[in-house]
Amino acid sequence: MMVSVWRYSHLVFAIASSIFLLIASVTGVILAVEPILNKIEPYSVSGADELSLAETLGHIHTKYEEVLAVKRDRNGFVSATAIVDGKNDEFYIDPFTGEKLGSLIQKKPFFQFATNLHRSLFLKSTGRFLIGFASFLLILISISGIVLIAKRQGGYKQFFAPVVRENFSQYHHVVYARWTLIPLLVLALTGVYLSLLRFDVIPDPKVSLQVDFDSIQEEPIREYTQFDLFRNTPLSELRELEYPFSEFVEDYYIIRLKDREVYLNQVTGEVLAEEKYPGLQVMSSWARVLHTGEGSIIWSIVLGFGSLAIPFLTVTGFIVYFRRPKTKIKNAYAKHESEYIVLVGTEAGSTLQFAQEFHKQLLSAGKKSHLALMNQYSLFKKMEHLVVITATYGQGEAPASGEKFIQLVKKHRQKQAFDFSVVGFGSTAYPNFCQFAYETHTALEASDKGIALHEVFTVNDQSFESFNNWFMAWSKKMDLSIHLEKPKLLGSSKPASTFKVIHKAELPEEDTFLLSLKNLNGSKPVSGDLLSVVPTEGARERLYSIGKVNTDTLVISIRRHDKGLCSNYLHQLRQGEKLTATVVNNRNFHFPKHAKKIVFIATGTGIGPFLGMIQENVKRREIHLYWGARTKDSFDLYKDYIDKAIREGKLTDFKTAYSRQQAEKMYVQNLIQRDKDLFLDVLKNKGCIMICGSIAMQKEVLEELQLLSNEYLGKDLSHYQNRKQIKMDCY
Amino acid sequence: MKNIVIKTVGALGLASAIFLLSSFIKEAEVSYKCMIQMTNYTGEKAYVVVSLINPEGKYEKTLYIQGDDKEWFPDLKNWWNFTDGIGENVDALSGATIGNGERNVISLGFNASHIDAGYKVRFESAVENQEYYAVDAEIELNSATIKDKVNGKGYIRYIRMVPNR
Numbered sequence: 001m002m003v004s005v006w007r008y009s010h011l012v013f014a015i016a017s018s019i020f021l022l023i024a025s026v027t028g029v030i031l032a033v034e035p036i037l038n039k040i041e042p043y044s045v046s047g048a049d050e051l052s053l054a055e056t057l058g059h060i061h062t063k064y065e066e067v068l069a070v071k072r073d074r075n076g077f078v079s080a081t082a083i084v085d086g087k088n089d090e091f092y093i094d095p096f097t098g099e100k101l102g103s104l105i106q107k108k109p110f111f112q113f114a115t116n117l118h119r120s121l122f123l124k125s126t127g128r129f130l131i132g133f134a135s136f137l138l139i140l141i142s143i144s145g146i147v148l149i150a151k152r153q154g155g156y157k158q159f160f161a162p163v164v165r166e167n168f169s170q171y172h173h174v175v176y177a178r179w180t181l182i183p184l185l186v187l188a189l190t191g192v193y194l195s196l197l198r199f200d201v202i203p204d205p206k207v208s209l210q211v212d213f214d215s216i217q218e219e220p221i222r223e224y225t226q227f228d229l230f231r232n233t234p235l236s237e238l239r240e241l242e243y244p245f246s247e248f249v250e251d252y253y254i255i256r257l258k259d260r261e262v263y264l265n266q267v268t269g270e271v272l273a274e275e276k277y278p279g280l281q282v283m284s285s286w287a288r289v290l291h292t293g294e295g296s297i298i299w300s301i302v303l304g305f306g307s308l309a310i311p312f313l314t315v316t317g318f319i320v321y322f323r324r325p326k327t328k329i330k331n332a333y334a335k336h337e338s339e340y341i342v343l344v345g346t347e348a349g350s351t352l353q354f355a356q357e358f359h360k361q362l363l364s365a366g367k368k369s370h371l372a373l374m375n376q377y378s379l380f381k382k383m384e385h386l387v388v389i390t391a392t393y394g395q396g397e398a399p400a401s402g403e404k405f406i407q408l409v410k411k412h413r414q415k416q417a418f419d420f421s422v423v424g425f426g427s428t429a430y431p432n433f434c435q436f437a438y439e440t441h442t443a444l445e446a447s448d449k450g451i452a453l454h455e456v457f458t459v460n461d462q463s464f465e466s467f468n469n470w471f472m473a474w475s476k477k478m479d480l481s482i483h484l485e486k487p488k489l490l491g492s493s494k495p496a497s498t499f500k501v502i503h504k505a506e507l508p509e510e511d512t513f514l515l516s517l518k519n520l521n522g523s524k525p526v527s528g529d530l531l532s533v534v535p536t537e538g539a540r541e542r543l544y545s546i547g548k549v550n551t552d553t554l555v556i557s558i559r560r561h562d563k564g565l566c567s568n569y570l571h572q573l574r575q576g577e578k579l580t581a582t583v584v585n586n587r588n589f590h591f592p593k594h595a596k597k598i599v600f601i602a603t604g605t606g607i608g609p610f611l612g613m614i615q616e617n618v619k620r621r622e623i624h625l626y627w628g629a630r631t632k633d634s635f636d637l638y639k640d641y642i643d644k645a646i647r648e649g650k651l652t653d654f655k656t657a658y659s660r661q662q663a664e665k666m667y668v669q670n671l672i673q674r675d676k677d678l679f680l681d682v683l684k685n686k687g688c689i690m691i692c693g694s695i696a697m698q699k700e701v702l703e704e705l706q707l708l709s710n711e712y713l714g715k716d717l718s719h720y721q722n723r724k725q726i727k728m729d730c731y
Numbered sequence: 732m733k734n735i736v737i738k739t740v741g742a743l744g745l746a747s748a749i750f751l752l753s754s755f756i757k758e759a760e761v762s763y764k765c766m767i768q769m770t771n772y773t774g775e776k777a778y779v780v781v782s783l784i785n786p787e788g789k790y791e792k793t794l795y796i797q798g799d800d801k802e803w804f805p806d807l808k809n810w811w812n813f814t815d816g817i818g819e820n821v822d823a824l825s826g827a828t829i830g831n832g833e834r835n836v837i838s839l840g841f842n843a844s845h846i847d848a849g850y851k852v853r854f855e856s857a858v859e860n861q862e863y864y865a866v867d868a869e870i871e872l873n874s875a876t877i878k879d880k881v882n883g884k885g886y887i888r889y890i891r892m893v894p895n896r
Binding site for chain 1: 760762764766771773774795799800802826831832834836837838840859860891893895
């Protein structure tokens, strides 16, 4: 429930302020350039800051008869106001010689325009108020954003842990927001502060020094270069020095230093009055510097990027919002006439795609199916079969469309008995994997009429294969013969390429074969990427993991199924024949760049991509390969590759588990407990474990690793998964 | 013949010399240092314009503008009618605005013939969303009294002027 409050306010504030924030941020980016351009002007004289005021003033006096003021700005440029030929002139000087370096930097009309737009939208006070208010909303957006990230990441400690990627907008919205959080908050806070200052809500106290004119002394007369204050104050401390207006002793020097204001008798050099700036004034000055970046190139750049984040976050934020499923789902059958009820709990809408596909297939099989969100649970008069497909949000909370579900189940007691099946979508990279699916299951079990068909079935990382496994099991129980279509791949696929078959190695008794392909054109895949093969037009694509064994040669390892359309198509290809297929980037399953120790775990044909990765190990990092198969003979296909790699030092060791070789069945997951020291070492020291093979094996392996991680490392396995120390590609 | 030529050239030369000299004398400038001290009002920085007023009480020319953003110039209504009306070029006459309680020292140049001739220097001021003072302070160009401090009625606390060295 809490998530939705934060999310709702995050959204509402963003909508309310988006236009103003967009204007302010775009102009803000432009204005971030201004202090940088100013700073790189050539008016800074190195070493000048160590000069004393006395020296500086002396140098200036040799050049100009009448000087009115000397200033040092935040860029460290020193300027003098002097009367030259009867006219006021203000210009930058070289403090060593007093020579003019150039005229004052004039604010360029373009920046003036941007500043006015930034501050007041050309609406004067109304505009100032709007911008100030938008700035205030930005604070609230930032705070709600921080809370949302913490919820999503599973706590504040995990705040900067890697983000699980669901889609471009979601991923970059979170990642970029984290990077720019500090500048954004600083900009928003100082922006509000400056607005309040403008509207006099925060007073702008001025130092008001009182001079006791009765006690002003006219002697001893001293040369100004002998004044203590001038001799002892370095130029770096100066902000502004105003000369006495006339030669009367009642007129005095006004000197503003970094921390205080001083009045100085022009004849004796005695301090007439002195005061530190009030704290509020110092704060206002800091607010201004922090907001504008004046005087610092680095901070200006940081602010520029912070500003740039706003349009980006606005756009990606709205995309995430609009991608969310709308509550309107069209149904051919009303809820009271349907035997099949499909309920979805979804966050970003991807789970809905799976549910819709499932629902569609039920309808096409002539079943009366009704699709609804979990929050729409109510009495379903003719329901016989209930299927709940739900995601989990962040650290085990209900997704947006399922928040009320558990209460609704308690409230609406069905009159007739029904069976139910819960499919949990989630990512094992989050702690409390599929937590909400389990809660849903428990709630339904607790209602008297519901009979569970099976335990909660979990689907990791939107694996269609996994979902299909559940579907086959379920449809078998329902006695339906229907098939699911794979939703269109959203990943970044490249245009189709042509490959030439250069070799085919086969092991007929195991029904497995290894195809070596040469890429004739198009993309350059790396090991771990997928090859999408569509055997005949209109057929469903099949994905194979690619192993790149040298610059020219790719291998894919395939098991032939009797009725497998695609595997048989690939099997009949002969040496020299051409194959058209598409390379799909599989960024989460590439050879790790930095890990020192790497463990590969594969079963059967899952060894394919690893054959390539081992070849890529030119730095001879430690690689341990665990491989599971039915019999020893299965190894013959890969023997040459493995032997060669061990000889060349590219593979440290190779361990096998054969399930049918000996009386006692042996699986790869059994090896984990045996070699636990290695696995703990890899997890602890930022190594990487890569798993390729069947979903069933993946589940077993993850369970074993989870046990190790809990027992010896005191951490949930998701911690390592989140840090990309565990990579998986299973089917 | 020769004499006449020499005499004519001499006379012409002398005449032009006198003419040049007289024009030079006419153009002689007197420069004053002027301090504008602001009051402790609240609000935005003030725009102040300094103009020369002739003995008829009309604007003669603009001497100085304390304010660098032209967007706000029309707020100084009377002066803007004048300067905009004659299309005066004031680009080189403007300087930065100053805020409440601050002071600004500028140099003002006058034609010597305007001194002690009934001319005045007018200071008018305006602040965004606040009152406009058509005559905030006014000083007579009288060499005897010019050094006296003149108090302002609006955002200006006082004006002081002294001859430049």
